[in-house]
Amino acid sequence: MNQLSQAQSTALAVVDARMAELSAWCETIFDFGETAWREYQSAQWYVDRLRQEGFRVEEGSGGMPTAFCAEWSNGDGPIIGMYAEYDAVPGNCQAADTTRRPRDGLGFQAGGHTDPHSGLGISTLGGLLATKAAMEQHGIKGGLRYTGEPAEKVRGSKPIHAAKGYYDGLAAMLSFHPFYMLPMCNTVRWDTHCGAAYSMVYRFICDAPETWGMSGGDGVKNGPPIPQSHSSVRAPGASEALMTMFQSSKVFREAMLPHQGGWSISEAILTAGQATADNLPAGLAEIQYMMRVPTIEMAEQITAVLDRNAQAAALLTGCRIERHWVCKSRPGLANHAMADVVWQSMQEVGAPVWDKAAVSVAQEIQANLGLSPMQEPFLDALSGLIPPQEAEAILREDLPPSQLNSTSDDYTDMTWHTPTARFYIARPALKAPTGQAYPAWVMNAMGGIPATIDPMIKVAAKTLAVSALRMLEDQTARQSAMDEFNLRTGGGVGGDKWIAPLCDYDPPVHFRWPEYVTTARGRDWTIPSTMPDA
Template identity: 75%
Template sequence: MTADDLGTTGELSAAQATALATIAARRHELSGWCATIFDFGETAWREYRSAEWYVARLRAEGFTVEEGSAGMPTAFCAEWSNGEGPVIGLYAEYDGIPGNCQAASTRREPRAGLGFQAGGHTDPHSGLGIAGLGGALAIKAAMERHGLKGGIRFTGEPAEKVRGSKPIHAAKGYYDGLAAILSFHPFYMLPMCNTVRWDTHCGAGWSMVYRFLCDAPERWGHSDGQRDGAPIPQSHSAIRAPGANDALNIMFMTSKSLRDSMLPHQGGWSISEAILTAGQATADNQPAGLAELQYMIRVPTIAMAEAVTAALDRNAEAAAAMTGSRWERHWVCKSRPGLANHAMARVVWQAMQRLGAPVWDDAATAVAREIQASLGLQPMDDPFIPEMSRLIAPEAAEAILRRDLAPSQTHSTSDDYTDMCWHAPTARFYIARPALRAPEGFAYPSWVMNALGGIPATIDPMVERAAQVLALSALRLIEDGAARDAAWAEFRERTGGGPGGADWIPPLCDYAPPTGFRWPEYVTTARGRDWWIPSAMPGA
């Protein structure tokens, strides 16, 4: 990349100027919308209110919206066209994480009426999605005012935390026919802050649920399949069968050993697990009939994901055989590793250079200092980390990222934007979110980052800047045919000819949307609306 490549591209076009003015005019709306989604705090595959909000908002803004796209109840696909021309892909994510319920407050407290175990936004996807929406509305306004031909496809992507929707949308064709795709994420690791990914993109992310079922406990211990003479099938002898809980426990422990053996603790590789269901009975004379254990695999290559899956399958088979159970594997996600596109990265980087890093004002500083004081720290004059307020060139960030990676490792960490990369030229960029300086030897508790992601004074600068970068980049691609041609030439070169080419990886999704599992969610009962695990125990 030359100095000219890194420079700006002259004056803003009239359309780009209109887009920036639109975002400035709607700044207060964006802030309120971000707070709304943050307060919903919904989690993977259960983002009902969030998806409903987006669908209603997009329709009010003149988009045609398909609800439940690709068979996913909380997904959507919104489209707007101003005539024949290039269509740019953007998206919203809006899922949070269980156990991260935090109010938009400078002290640790759950959102009103909930306990800490309810869902909450961590990255935060609340800001990610509203930045995408703000960018889309600005692009639309500019195209309408200046008569630019083309369109916008804005997808609603649920369950990103389990890498859920994008592999399914990809397999169903929702990213086909796009001129380019822009992918924004709040920064979550250094040096990927106020920069664009260059060569080392995210790797493969595979997730599955192992289901153990003990549906014939009376056969336990009888090689001929006959009961022990008891006339009642649910006799007390059936409780002697280990059952599904034991199968889950054996699977859990043996796979922990597998995890430690297969993956070194560096390079952004990981296997993590979560128990979705267990027990399915009170302490009566029956064994657990159903237990489910979810795994998430983050590895650089598909071959590694296949190897880990094969080992997990062997563990599941052994656990089931030992406990009088049977086992099933159900896919949650099979996402592909990412594909670089330097031409796209340049377009976004040039927009970032023109705009600069986000700026946090005195109100944001006061919030940060109040949090520090609430933790017993001496409030700092400048409480934010310096990386928030400066840009880092893509190649410089790449060089720092590579320091901790083996030369042979082509990808690091995991995110399902990577599935988009194989259908149109894609840029992945990161804008700073608020993060606090820490005194030596001190680590902030996780609620601090969550709260900063919900307080308007601290999160709005990120949302506004990301929306601006999206708008400028998209309009550049719509107005500049040479930029689009360069991105597509590189895409075809890297894939061996484009979709279906010799080096192109087709969608791996060969499963139905995994929405039927016991994913954590909010429920409404005679007790009112609460998290599925009640926030207050009787007598507490």
């Protein structure tokens, strides 16, 4: 390990000094619980905070209302990138409590933080501010760029930011995520980075249900002599198109791709008919698909099948079809030099430590679930570090040798624009009695309780700051990372091995994504009635 520089020691002290603030900030974002493309309060909070900290901030970066790009410079020099995520997940509204209950005034179907992105964003903000303070105190030249990334759960913003140049010109990018699977806990990704992902929304629109079944199809000459108001309900509409699409894609899922290769496809019905009475066909229905695959070629093959299914469903039901992209993202690119820098920083900082207060919280959760509280309730893996190469070997045990990428996250788009390290710090997770599993609300709740989530925030912020300062201070480390980036891309951005951004669509911000509204009844959770072009 390298000895900490004076600037790195300063950064560690800054994180310690600001932990009370970071803890309170995490509670704020956790309570917002805003979901993809609708993170209005969360994004504004970051923008205001960053401006107070001396950053120049562009709001609505890349044409996304809840994105931002913040920059700060201490003179000419290398620029290090970090980012915040802050979107929550519908149907996961959970209070920061040791029992299952939604946040005050809401139901369980509202948004809630699962990963949690509330802790992710505040961890990176803590690392960013500690790096800035150390640069100022020790006269380190260079700059910081910090992007606000909405809609990560649908891999939304990073492909768009990448295509619009927000990651260009960086010396390095640091990508942190709370641990969500073993062995990726207190370690750095080595070779096997996340894969590609495509997501789209198919919209079925039934413009003229009154023409269904008329032999001439013109709705006039060959129509029934007397309109039968209750006959029209027998005409198929958008709901029937959606269900046809849903069922046919389920049927053909097994044939879309081989079983080997670690891929998945999932769907979400955004709307299911807008009829206001039982005798009117639905005029609009939408279904979203998300595919997570190792390669772009696999994503293209699945897309072709879904397109055919959608066209067939529209023809069968007298509807027209629109396809709108939500994301098209690239598989990730490794950088061992960057991984080494972060791994060395992680060893200097150490693993998170959960104190007696955190243990008491965990034991209370176990007791409330009818379990016997454990003396050491947290997973043993949370308190240790695992070298990247060892984690890589375990990760690859279940993967075919030909598969280069696995699982899904949109940080991968950053890896094609600058040397990038992806690392994971432990979040609180409990040991389960043999043969039992915890309900999802348990981890969600611990992501909002200060005693259980603060240890992750502290360690992640310190690891980010030490890594960033190493890249700023160590020209050799910086050059090694860039040399490897150039080698893997065949000459850097635009090289003969480089994959260009796949994003050829506008930000999908106008769909009927669920959101919070304020009514006479207070804060409520809703699905908007329409999108501008409906």
